[in-house]
Amino acid sequence: MSDIDNQAFYGSKLSQNNRVIRKQRNQSPRTQEINGVIDKISEHFKQTKTAPNTDISYYRVGKMLGRGAFGKVNLAMHKLVRKLVALKSLNKS
Numbered sequence: 001m002s003d004i005d006n007q008a009f010y011g012s013k014l015s016q017n018n019r020v021i022r023k024q025r026n027q028s029p030r031t032q033e034i035n036g037v038i039d040k041i042s043e044h045f046k047q048t049k050t051a052p053n054t055d056i057s058y059y060r061v062g063k064m065l066g067r068g069a070f071g072k073v074n075l076a077m078h079k080l081v082r083k084l085v086a087l088k089s090l091n092k093s
Helices: 005-008 029-048
Strands: 060-069 071-078 085-091
Touching: 060 085
Parallel strands: none
Antiparallel strands: 060 071, 071 085
């Protein structure tokens, strides 16, 4: 398959190892969010060959569900798998 056929099939230019190069300017905000998480995880795997630590940037934080003596609990959604979770944040002091 020629580069022209690949470009027509995938809708974007392909790199040498046949992975689609994502164009940031044509993507929706949700797609940009997902690609950001995927890129961050991929880079960590390439560098260390291990899974990255979970980071707050993997979640979209929503409304507060409750507050306690040590912190609060918010409703959050994991950007990559689109699952709702309860995110507990603790006061450092």
